[in-house]
Amino acid sequence: MRLALLLAALPSLTLAQPTTDDSHLAQQAAQLIPAFQQQLLATVKQAVEQGGPAQAVQACQTLAPRIAAEHSQQGWQVARTALRVRNPANRPDAWELQTLLDFQQRAAAGEDLSQMTASTTLDGEFRFMKAIPTGEPCLACHGSEIKAELATLIDQRYPDDQARGFQAGELRGAFSLRRTVENTP
Numbered sequence: 001m002r003l004a005l006l007l008a009a010l011p012s013l014t015l016a017q018p019t020t021d022d023s024h025l026a027q028q029a030a031q032l033i034p035a036f037q038q039q040l041l042a043t044v045k046q047a048v049e050q051g052g053p054a055q056a057v058q059a060c061q062t063l064a065p066r067i068a069a070e071h072s073q074q075g076w077q078v079a080r081t082a083l084r085v086r087n088p089a090n091r092p093d094a095w096e097l098q099t100l101l102d103f104q105q106r107a108a109a110g111e112d113l114s115q116m117t118a119s120t121t122l123d124g125e126f127r128f129m130k131a132i133p134t135g136e137p138c139l140a141c142h143g144s145e146i147k148a149e150l151a152t153l154i155d156q157r158y159p160d161d162q163a164r165g166f167q168a169g170e171l172r173g174a175f176s177l178r179r180t181v182e183n184t185p
């Protein structure tokens with residue numbers, strides 16, 4: 001339903017083409033992602049090792065936003081989004097939604113998800129997104145055969161969870177980065 005509403009709003013949105021001097025911003029954004037991604041993965045892994053998957057769900061809930069905040073630096077805001085989200089706070093805005101749909105189409109046309117990016121300048125902000133493919137280790141919490149105990153826990157913490165039923169190799173979501181840019185005429 002929500003998706004349909006957002007889709008209906010899309011025709012009013014024009015995708016600005018990145019200008020040449022935006023390329024260094026795209027590069028900067030791309031360079032911020034690996035450390036953010038590494039810390040998220042390491043945190044989940046450590047939590048699984050210490051207390052099992054239940055602990056890891058809790059770690060994701062409390063630590064993911066904190067890790068995102070920590071990696072938001074030098075004017076950049078770092079976040080994750082998806083077409084189907086677990087945390088409603090991660091819902092895509094109009095440009096993110098359009099870009100995620102575009103990523104899906106590009107993947108269907110054979111492009112490698114792990115290298116897929118997009119950028120634009122919109123409302124005085126430079127925006128950058130990088131696709132996140134679903135990996136095997138993600139299926140424990142985002143797949144279609146989530147262990148009962150874990151599923152119950154996810155249901156409790158995320159009553160509106162849409163982020164399950166994924167298969168390895170599918171688009172899971174995207175990193176989404178933004179920063180305010182000077183308006184040069």
Ligand code: HEC
Pocket residue numbers: 041044053056057058060061062064065080081082084085086087088090132133134135137138139140141142163172173174
């Ligand atoms: C231990 C369970 C667990 C594992 C394993 C896990 N996730 Fe998640 N994931 C979560 C939880 C819980 C959230 C919600 C975090 C929050 O509240 O911000 C989440 C959120 C996300 C989001 C943000 C969008 C949304 O749905 O809210 C993305 C993207 C994501 N996960 C991708 C992955 C990928 C890719 C992997 C594998 C590398 C993975 N996850 C592995 C539990 C897990």
